[in-house]
Amino acid sequence: MKKRISIVLGISTVILLLAVFFMQNNNDQSQSLSIHNQHIQVASIKLGMSEQEVFEQLKVKPEEEMCVYGYEFNFKDEGLNLGFRVDTNTIRRITVINNTDTLYGIKNGMTLDEAKQVLLDAGFMSDETVKNRYKIDDVYFTVVSKKGTHVDQLIIEIIDDKILEYAQ
Amino acid sequence: MKRNLTLLFAVMTMIALLAGCSSSEALNTVGTSVDGNEVKIEAAAMKLVNAVEKGGYKLVKSEELKTWIDEGNEMIVIDTMPADFYGKGHIPTAKNAVMPKTSLADATDDEKAAFEAQLGDDKDALIVVYCGFTACGRSDAGAAYAVELGYTNVYRQPGGIIAWRNAEYEEEK
Numbered sequence: 001m002k003k004r005i006s007i008v009l010g011i012s013t014v015i016l017l018l019a020v021f022f023m024q025n026n027n028d029q030s031q032s033l034s035i036h037n038q039h040i041q042v043a044s045i046k047l048g049m050s051e052q053e054v055f056e057q058l059k060v061k062p063e064e065e066m067c068v069y070g071y072e073f074n075f076k077d078e079g080l081n082l083g084f085r086v087d088t089n090t091i092r093r094i095t096v097i098n099n100t101d102t103l104y105g106i107k108n109g110m111t112l113d114e115a116k117q118v119l120l121d122a123g124f125m126s127d128e129t130v131k132n133r134y135k136i137d138d139v140y141f142t143v144v145s146k147k148g149t150h151v152d153q154l155i156i157e158i159i160d161d162k163i164l165e166y167a168q
Numbered sequence: 169m170k171r172n173l174t175l176l177f178a179v180m181t182m183i184a185l186l187a188g189c190s191s192s193e194a195l196n197t198v199g200t201s202v203d204g205n206e207v208k209i210e211a212a213a214m215k216l217v218n219a220v221e222k223g224g225y226k227l228v229k230s231e232e233l234k235t236w237i238d239e240g241n242e243m244i245v246i247d248t249m250p251a252d253f254y255g256k257g258h259i260p261t262a263k264n265a266v267m268p269k270t271s272l273a274d275a276t277d278d279e280k281a282a283f284e285a286q287l288g289d290d291k292d293a294l295i296v297v298y299c300g301f302t303a304c305g306r307s308d309a310g311a312a313y314a315v316e317l318g319y320t321n322v323y324r325q326p327g328g329i330i331a332w333r334n335a336e337y338e339e340e341k
Contacts, residue, residue, distance in 0.1 A: 065303065066199065066201075066301070066304075067300070067304070068253060068300040068301070070198075086202075130250075131278060144276060146277060148276070148277055152276075
C-alpha cells in the first residue's frame with residue numbers, strides 16, 4: 001500500500017513539474033512577444049495574433065497558401081504576408097513588402113547598412129548561418145535585399161523548433 | 169506488487185498512446201491539402217501545370233527519383249528550402265540553395281548566385297530541383313532559373329520533401 005502511494009505521488013510530482021515548466025516557458029514567450037510587438041508598426045498586426053483578429057483588423061480577404069511551417073495569408077494589395085502556426089492558428093511570421101509599414105523602425109528602401117545598425121542597436125545579433133538574418137531571444141529578423149544594397153522585404157518571425165517538427 | 173505493475177503499465181500505455189496521436193497528427197499538418205480539400209489540390213495542380221509550361225523544365229515523381237538515386241545515376245539534386253528546414257532532413261545527395269517561394273522574379277542576386285554555384289559547368293547534366301510540397305513555388309523558381317541559364321536536362325520533383333517522407337524513403341541529415 002505504502003509503495004503504491006509512493007508511485008502515485010511520484011507520478012503526480014513529475015506531471016506537476018512538467019506543467020509548471022511548460023507554463024513558465026509560455027509566460028517567457030508571451031513577455032518576449034509583447035516587447036517585440038511594440039516595435040511592429042504594420043496596420044494593427046502583431047505576432048501571436050489570431051486569424052479572427054487579423055480579419056477584424058484588415059477586413060480584406062487574403063489569398064491563402066500552405067507553407068511548411070503552417071499556412072499563410074497573402075494580402076497582395078497591402079504588401080503584406082502573414083504566416084500562421086498550424087497548431088494554434090496564430091501569427092508566427094510577418095513579412096512586409098510595402099514601403100510604408102515598419103518593423104523596429106526599419107522601412108523597405110533603407111540601405112542594408114542603416115537597417116543593420118538599427119538592429120544591432122536594438123540588441124539583435126547577426127546570425128552566422130543565414131545572410132542578413134538577425135536574432136534576439138526567440139525571434140529572427142531577416143532583411144531581404146534583391147541587389148544587396150537596399151532593403152526590399154522585412155521579415156520578423158518567432159523561432160520555434162516545434163514548428164519544424166510538424167513537418168517531420 | 170501486481171497492482172503497482174498494472175498501474176505503471178496503464179500510465180506507460182497512456183503516454184505511448186498520446187505520443188502516437190501527436191506524431192500521426194504531425195504527419196498530416198503540412199502539405200498541399202492537409203484537410204484533403206479538393207479545391208486546394210485543384211489550385212496546386214493548375215499552378216503546377218502553368219509553372220511547368222512557363223518554366224520549360226520536366227517533372228519527376230518521388231518514386232522515379234528514388235530509383236535514379238538507388239541506381240547511382242550521376243545528377244545534381246538541389247533542395248531549395250530554407251537552411252533550417254534542409255538541416256532537419258533532405259533527399260540523399262541534395263545540396264541546399266534557397267529560392268523564394270513566390271517566383272524567380274523575387275530571387276535576390278545572392279540566392280541566384282548560390283543556386284548557380286551548385287549547378288556546375290556541364291549544361292547537359294541531369295539536374296533535379298525540389299522544395300516542400302506540390303503547392304510550394306521554390307522548386308519552380310530554381311528549375312526555371314536553371315533552364316534560363318541554359319541547362320538542358322532540368323527536372324522538378326513537385327511533391328518535395330513532404331512527398332518523399334510520406335513515401336517513407338530514407339533521408340539524409
